[in-house]
């Protein structure tokens with residue numbers, strides 16, 4: 042295209058679809074199933090984006106009136122998002138099973154020839170739904186280990202964080218962004234409402250090595266272990282900037298772009314952490330490692346945590362590498378480091 046033509050008709054950019062197809066070309070054996078799965082997730086995200094944008098105008102705000110497997114009161118949008126993703130994955134045909142925050146058991150999609158399973162947090166940041174604060178979706182994809190042509194099994198989901206073939210999130214904020222990795226870096230796409238398309242807006246994201254931002258719920262500060270309290274105190278003393286939206290996806294995305302650290306240590310209320318390993322911690326750990334950051338559970342890297350149960354919780358410290366290393370190497374007591382040799386791999 043000539044410069045005049047580009048000046049006359051500004052290029053709109055690379056659509057998510059086109060980017061997925063180009064990435065697929067890197068995998069000569071690929072048949073397009075993972076590409077289709079990513080497109081199915083993007084489609085559900087577009088529909089949820091439309092519903093979130095007009096949530097106050099249609100009766101989809103407030104509590105749904107039931108509790109989920111986590112013992113949390115479901116919001117209507119939690120349930121709606123769960124339905125939308127299930128439907129998109131069932132109709133898409135590539136996922137044989139789904140594990141979702143909103144349901145206890147694995148969902149059999151009926152696509153027994155599907156090669157993948159998806160673990161998903163359909164709506165992240167539920168406490169912010171009705172107050173127009175950024176919320177999100179988090180997803181993690183594995184190639185199944187159970188035989189093709191049979192129902193999905195728990196084993197398909199319990200392969201461990203390093204077996205994810207793709208992971209990412211959608212942020213429904215001032216703009217809607219889908220960011221994901223397939224192990225070849227992290228790219229983010231911004232949704233263009235009028236064209237109904239996601240366009241590449243952040244190519245090959247690299248997280249700043251350090252930063253000033255720390256994100257943790259200060260209300261639990263007294264519960265934090267002394268090393269973590271000292272780490273936060275030290276940040277406060279050294280121009281640290283406290284930012285906590287209370288939506289993991291929102292806090293994560295900001296810190297990914299600006300540098301920073303998100304901490305959800307053990308608390309009295311959540312002694313094993315609050316966040317869920319399979320559909321919150323693992324996927325964001327995959328993304329952050331691909332962007333040059335570190336995700337740490339407290340004694341090992343998050344992606345090296347061995348999964349025990351589908352809905353298990355985990356503590357997490359994830360962010361800019363220098364900040365996580367500083368926490369682990371300078372604030373964790375030597376005895377703790379000695380008794381947790383994996384720390385030295387940080």
Ligand SMILES: O=P(O)(O)OC[C@H]1O[C@](O)(COP(=O)(O)O)[C@@H](O)[C@@H]1O
Pocket residue numbers: 113142162164165166167168258287288289290315316
């Ligand atoms: O209110 P707390 O304890 O700080 O927890 C906030 C965290 O809980 C979450 O809302 C949990 O996710 P869900 O909303 O998907 O349940 C995170 O998004 C957020 O970071």
Ligand SMILES: [Mg+2]
Pocket residue numbers: 162164165166289321
């Ligand atoms: Mg969540």
Ligand SMILES: [Mg+2]
Pocket residue numbers: 119142162163164165166167
């Ligand atoms: Mg959720």
